[in-house]
Amino acid sequence: MFRRRKSFLALTGLVLSCFVMAACGSNAPAADKTAGQAGQQAGGAAVQEEFLIGVIPAQGSNQMKIGADKLAEVLGEKLGRKVRAEVYPDYNGVVEAMGAGKAHMAYLGPLTYVEAHERYGVKAVMTQLINGKPFYYSYLIAPADSPYQSFDDVVKQSDSIRFAFGDISSTSGSLIPGIALKKAGVFKTQQEHKFKSVTYTGDHTATALAIQNKQQDIGAIDSAIFNNLVKQGKVDGTKIKTVWQSEELFQYPWAVIKTVSDADVKKIQEAMLAIQDPDVLKAFGGASSFIEAKNEDYAAIRQAAIEDGRLKVKQ
Structure with a gap:
C-alpha cells in the first residue's frame, strides 16, 4: 500500500513537472515573438517615407x-x-x-x-x-521691331495679333494679363476673344522663344524668368521688347x-x-x-x- 502511494505521488510530480515545462516552453517563444514584434515596430518607425x-x-x-x-x-x-x-x-x-x-x-x-x-x-x-526683392511682374512682350508699343496698341489692334499666354494656371502668364485684357473687353476665354488667335504655350521659356522667333505677336510672361533667360543667353534680349508691365506680384x-x-x-x-x-x-x-x-x-x-x-x- 505504501509503495503504491509512493508511486502515485511520483507520477503526479512527473506530470506536474511536464506541465510546468510545457507552460514555460510555450511562454518563452511567445515572449520572444512579442519582443520581435516590438523590435519590428521600433525599426519600422525609424524608417521614414521618402x-x-x-x-x-x-x-x-x-x-x-x-x-x-x-x-x-x-x-x-x-x-x-x-x-x-x-x-x-x-x-x-x-x-x-x-x-x-x-x-x-x-x-x-x-x-x-x-x-x-x-x-x-x-x-x-x-x-x-530677385535682385534683393520678393516681387516680380507680368510682362507683355513683343518682337523688337513690332508695331505694338503699349497695352492700348494691343487692345486697339487685337484683331491682328496672335496672342500667347503661358500655362493656363500661371499667375503672370495667364491670370493677371487675362484680367487686364478682360477689363479692356478683348478677351474672355481661348474660344471667345477679339484676337487673331490665342495660344497657351505651357511655360515661360516657350513664350519667350515664340516671340523671339515671331511665331506669336504678343506674349504674357514672368518678368524675373524673362530677365533670367536673357541674362543666361537663352533668348536674345535685343530681339524682344516689353510693351506692358503689371503691378508688383509676390x-x-x-x-x-x-x-x-x-x-x-x-x-x-x-x-x-x-x-x-x-x-x-x-x-x-x-x-x-x-x-x-x-x-x-x-x-x-x-x-x-x-x-x-x-x-x-x-x-
Whole structure:
C-alpha cells in the first residue's frame, strides 16, 4: 500500500513537472515573438517615407531639374531622410500631388498656391528674392521691331495679333494679363476673344522663344524668368521688347502639406536661408537668395483669383 502511494505521488510530480515545462516552453517563444514584434515596430518607425518635392515647369528646362535635385540633397541632409525632387509636366499636377499626399513640399506659382491652400490647406513657408526683392511682374512682350508699343496698341489692334499666354494656371502668364485684357473687353476665354488667335504655350521659356522667333505677336510672361533667360543667353534680349508691365506680384512660394511638422518646417527654412549654390538659385527665376513667406503674402492674388472666377471659396 505504501509503495503504491509512493508511486502515485511520483507520477503526479512527473506530470506536474511536464506541465510546468510545457507552460514555460510555450511562454518563452511567445515572449520572444512579442519582443520581435516590438523590435519590428521600433525599426519600422525609424524608417521614414521618402520626402517628395514637386516643382511646376515654370521655365521648361533641365535647369530647374538640376537646381531642384541639388535642393533635395541639401534638405535631405537637414531632415535626415531621403528627399527627392520631381518637375511635373504641368502646374495642376503638382497641386493634385499635394492633395493626394504624394508631394510633401512644392514650388508653386502664386495662383496655384492659393488654389492648393484653399483646397488642401497647404501653407507657404519660403519664397525667393530677385535682385534683393520678393516681387516680380507680368510682362507683355513683343518682337523688337513690332508695331505694338503699349497695352492700348494691343487692345486697339487685337484683331491682328496672335496672342500667347503661358500655362493656363500661371499667375503672370495667364491670370493677371487675362484680367487686364478682360477689363479692356478683348478677351474672355481661348474660344471667345477679339484676337487673331490665342495660344497657351505651357511655360515661360516657350513664350519667350515664340516671340523671339515671331511665331506669336504678343506674349504674357514672368518678368524675373524673362530677365533670367536673357541674362543666361537663352533668348536674345535685343530681339524682344516689353510693351506692358503689371503691378508688383509676390514671388513664387514654396509650400508644405499639413502633415509636415513644425520642426521639419523650421529645418527646411534654416536650410534654404543658408543656400548660396548658384545652380539652385538660378533655377528658380534667377534668385539672389531665399526668404521666409506666409499665406498672407498672397492675399492680393487670392482676391484676383476669386474675382476672375478661378477660385471657389469654401463657405
